[in-house]
Amino acid sequence: MFLLKQKLLPLLVILVTATALPCLAQPNPAPQTIAGLVSDLQAEMQKQHVAGMMLSIVTRDSALFSGGIGYADADKRTQVKPHHLFRQASVTKLFVALGVLKLVQNGQLALRAHLKDVAPEIPFRNEWEETSPVTIEDLLEHSTGFADKSPFEEYNFTGRRFDGLAGVKVFEKFMFSRWKPGERHAYSGVNYAILAYLIEKLSRQSLDNYLRNHVFSPLGMPDANVDLAGKAPGAYAQGYVRQAGAYRPVPHQPQYNAGYGSLNASAGDLTHALQAYLHGWATDSSQFLSADYLRQSETPHSYLSAKAGLHHTYAYGNEGYELEGRVFRGHRGAIGGFLSAFLYNREAGVGYAFSINTHNEAFYRQADALIRAFVTKGLSKPVLGKRVPFKTPDFGRYAGYYRLANPGQLYTGFLEQFQNTLRLDTAGGHLNAHLLMGGTMHFEQAESALLRFKAPHAYSSHAALLLDASDEPVFTDRTLYFTPISAFNAWFSLVMLLGGMVLLLSSIVFGLANGILYIRKRWPLPILLVRLTPALAATCILLIISAGTRLMELMKACLPMDNAQVLWMAGKLGFAVFVIATIGLLAMTWKRLHSLWLRIYLVLLAVSGGYWLGILMRNHWYW
Template sequence: MRMRFALVICVLSFAVSAVADPPKKEEPKAARSVAELRQQIEQILKDTHTPAVSVAIVHKDGPEWVGALGTANVAANEAATADTLFRIGSTSKAFASLSILKLAREGKLSLEDPVRKLAPDVEFKNRWESTDPVRVVNLLEHTTGWDDMHLREYAKNADGMDLRTALAYGTASRVSRWRPGTRMSYCNTGPAVAAYIVEKVTGQRFEDYVQQNFFGPMGMKTATYFLSAAHAVTLYHDDGKTPYPYWHIIYRPAGSINASANDMAPYVQFYLNRGAVNGVQLVAAEDIDRMESPVSTWAAKDGLKAGYGLSNYWTFSDGFVYHGHNGGVEGGLTELGYMSEYGVGYFFSISSGNGGAFDRISKAIRKYVTLTLAKPVVPAPAAMPSFVADYAGWYEPDSPRQELTHFLERIAGLTHVSFADGKMTLKGMNGPSNFAPVGGRFFRYLPKEGSPEPAASAALITPNADGTFIYAGNVLKRVPTVVALAEIALTGFVALAVVSIPIYAVFWMIGGFIPRRRRPAERAMRIYPLIAVASLVAFCGIFVVSSGEILTRLGNVSVWSVALMVTTLLFAGAVLMSSWAVITAGAGVRRWVRWYSGVVALALMIAVVYLAWWGIIGLRTWA
C-alpha cells in the first residue's frame, strides 16, 4: 500500500525543481560477499538515520543470507533480528491473487467473472457495466478504472473492522473513470474486493484462508495481518527517532502483513520454485506464470509482456528483469524481487520511509545477487514500424492513479512524441526519453546511462474508438497540437502573471511610504491579486507542513484540512474581487496599471476556472 500523497500541487514546486541537483556520490562497487554487503547496508543505515532493515537473499535450493541489521526499537535499544516482524505494505497484495488463482483452479470462480456476480453487495459505479463489467481480473491487475483510495480511507484507523464494513466505508473512490480492462492505474481497493470475494466463496475470513492455505504450508510461521507486539519493529519518521503509531489499515488484504526475514525467505523461494514448497506443488506453475503476465490492458492485448500482472510486476534494472512487488506504509518500505531463470531472489524492508536509504539498499542487493550473472541478450533494434507517423504528436497522461492530482498531471505530463534516427522519443518536462523498436508495435527503453533494457516496455496501442494511445509506463492519449500548445501557453501565461504579482507588490509597498506615490484608486487592484497569490502559497505551505502527518491532518476534519479548503475559497474570492476591481476602476487609475491589472485578473480567472473544473476550489480532503 505505497503511500503517494506527496501531492506536488504547489506552483512553488516548479521553482524548487529548477534548483540544480547536488553532486551524486559515486556508487559503491558490488559486494563480493555477504559480509561486505552487510557492511555496505550498515553504512547506508548510518548515513540515512534508518533504524533497521530486514533482509533475505534466497536461491532456488535455499537461503544465502537471512537476517536483520540495526535497532528494532530505538527507545528500548532492542536489536532487530531475523525474527523481527516488519510491515511489508503492498507486497501483501499477492496473497489476494494467490487465493483467487487457487479458487479458480478448483473451479469455484473465474478471473473473467463479473464482480457483481460474485459480490453483488459491494458498491461501485461503472457506466460501462452492461458491455464492459468490472471483472475479477481487473481487481488484481488494477484495471478497474477506479480512483485509488481517498485520503479519508487511508486515514481510517480500522482496528477490529471486518472487510465488509471497511468496503462500505469507502465507496466514493470506486467509480470507473474509463472502460474497465483498458488502462492500468494502481488502486489499493481492488485486491481488497478480491479478498472479500474469497470470503464469499469460501465462507472463511480472508486472513484465516491465507493462514491455512499459504502461510502455514509455506513455512511463514510468524507472518500475520494483525498487530503483534512481540518481535514487531517500530516504524519511524525520516529522522530515525520519532515513531509512528501502528496503523490499522482499512483494507488489510491490500497492505497490512507483518513478516520477518525468516518468513519472507521461504516466500521468495516459493516463486523461484514456481509454486512448489519442499517438492509439493502448492500452486500450479502455470498460475505463477499468470501472476507475472498482464493480460487485461490494451497494451497486453496487443502482446506486450511487460507490465503489472496479478499483484506482480516487471522491473528493469541494470540490464536484468525482475518480478515481484514493493510496498510502503508510513514509516516502512519494502521490496521483493526475483529472477526465476537465474534461481535467485531477495527481500528487504526498512523501518522508515526514507526513499534514499531504500534505493541505495536496493541497488546494493541487486549488484550483489547479479555479480556473477550474465545479462540477458539485448535484441538488436528492428525496423521502425511503417505506421509511426500516425502516432507522432502531442500526448497527455490518461491513467492517473489519484483523480485529486489529475489537474496537475494533465499539465505537467504533456509529452511530445516523435520518430527519427531509428528511435521513438518522448519529450516532456523531465527531458527526452528514447526507445528503440524491437518489432511490431513494441519498443524497449534506452537509458541515458547503464545497461539497456533487454525487453520491450513500451507499445503503440492499436487505435480504437477512444482515440490514439501510447503505453510507456503509463497510458498517454494523443491530443490535437493546438490543444497542447494552448495548454502550454496558458500555463506559462498564468505562471508569469502569478510570479509578477509579488514582484510588483515590492515596488508599490515601498512606494506606499512616500505620500506623493500613494494611489488609493489603485489599491484594490493591487491588494486582491496579492491575496490570491498568498492563498496559493498558504495552500502549498499546508501540504509541506502536513507531509509528515498527512493522513491524520488531511484525511480527517482538522485545522489543517479545513485551512486547506479555506485557502482555495480565499483564492477564488480574491480573484473575483480582483476582476471586479478592474471592471469598476474609475478615474485616478493609470492606464498601464489598468492594463496590467486586467491581464493579471484574466490569468488568475483562468486558473480559478481550471481548478474549479477539477474540484480543487472548495477541496475537502477528508471527503
C-alpha cells in the same frame, strides 16, 4: 510506482501524492560474500542513520541469508531477529492477489466475473458498464479506472474499526471509472480494498484468518499477518523517521482496510515465500497453486499494452522491473517508518526481500542496488540484442503531441498530465519523445514487424505505438498511456498553467504595494479590493502548498493530518472565493480603472485565476 515521470516543477512537486523510489545503478564492485554484503549494509546504515533492516536472500537451492541487521527497537537496543515483523506496505497486494487466486481455484470466484454481479452492494460507478464492465481481473491489475486514495484516507485516525463494507465505502469518492475499464492501468489501493472485501464476503472469514489459513500457512509464513493495528501475536519492529538528529518512533497506525498495505511479515516468512516462487509454488508439503496460475499471476492481461504483448508490467498484484537486464517480479512498498521490497527472478533462480524500519529513501535505493548486485554476481551478464533497423512506415498517423491519459491521483492527476505532455517524432533514426517541460527520451525499435520500442539501455521492449478500441493512436511506455492532443492544446495548457501561476504569485507584491498606496490615496473600497483580491487568492495557493508540504511529513510519521487538512480546505475554498471576487470586482470597477496597463494586468490575473479554478474544479477539489 517506479516510473520515468517524476519531473515536477519545484513549486508544485509537493502537491503530488505519489512517491517514487527508483533504483540506482549497480554498485561496482559487487559484494562477493554474504559477510561482505552485510558489512557494506551495516556501514551505510550507520552513515545514513537507519535503525534496522530485515533481509532475505535465496536461490532455488538454498537460503543464503534470512535474518536482520541493526535494531528492531533502537531505544531498547533490540537486535533484528529472523522472526521480527516488519510492515510490508504495498507488498500486501501480492499476497491478497494469491488469496483471490485461491478462491478462483476453488470455484468460488472467476477472474472475468463482473464486480456488480459478485458484490452489487459496492457503490462504484462505471458509465461503460454495459460494454466494458469492471471485472475481478481489472481489480487485480488496476485497470478499473478508479483513482488512488488520497493521503487523507491513508490512515485511520478515528479510533473506530471499519469492518466489511464500511472498509470499502470510505473510498467511495474514488470508485468511479475515469475511462473504459480494461483499457489503461492506473495504480490504486482502492482496488485491493475491494478485493479484501470480496475475500471476506466469499470465504466468510476475516481477511487475516483467510490469508493465514490459505496463503501464509501453505507458503510457510508462520509469523505473517494483516492485523490492522499490529496487535496480533509476534515481535514487531518499531518504525522511525529521523528528525533533529534522533530517531522519532512512528506509531503502528492502522489503515482503513487491510487489503492494500497491512502485511506484517518477518525475514523467515519472506524467505519461504521467495523459495516457493522459485520452485513454481511447490512447497515442502504440497503444490500451493498450479503452474498455470503462477504464469497468469505474472502476466498482465487486461489493459491495452498488455494485450499488445508488453508483459513486463503489472499483473495480479505482481509487478515486473527490468533490473540490469533481467526482469524481476514482485512488489515494493512504503508506509510510515518502513520501506520494503519483495523481488525474484524465476529463470535465474534468485530472489531477495528486505525492509528497513527508518524512512530513508536514499538508503533504500542503495541497499536495493547492493543486494541485487550480490544476488546477480554469479550470473552471466545479459547481452543487449542487435539493434533492429528503424522502419515505421505507418508512423505518420502517430506523429505529434500526446498527453498522459491515465493519472493515478484524483486531485493532482492534472499535474501528472501536464508534466507528461510530449511530442513524438522519428528524427535521427529513433522514436523520440520530447517532453514539453524539458528532456527527450529516445527509443529504439525492438521488433521489425511491430511498432514496439525500448530505451537504448533496455533489454526488452517496453513501449509501443498502438490503436485503441476506436482505432485512435495511443503511445504507451510500460503502464503509462498517452493519447493525442493538438499542438495548440499542448502549448496553450502549459503556458496557462505556468504563466498563470507566475502571474498570480506576482499579485502578492502588487497587492502589498497597493495596500501601502491606499494609505496615501484613499481609493474607494471597491478600487482597493480589486487590487487586493488576486493577492489573497495567491496567498491561498501558498496555503495549499504549505498544507502539501506538511502532509508529506505527516504521512511519513503516521501522525494525524487534521491541521494539514484544515489548511488545505481553507486554501482551496479561499482561492475559489477570491478568484470569483476578483472577476466580479473587475466587472464592477472597469470604467473606474483608467490605466490601460492596470486593466490588462487585472484581466490577466482574472483569467489566470479562472483557469486554475477550472482545473481544480475538473479535478474534484470542490466535490
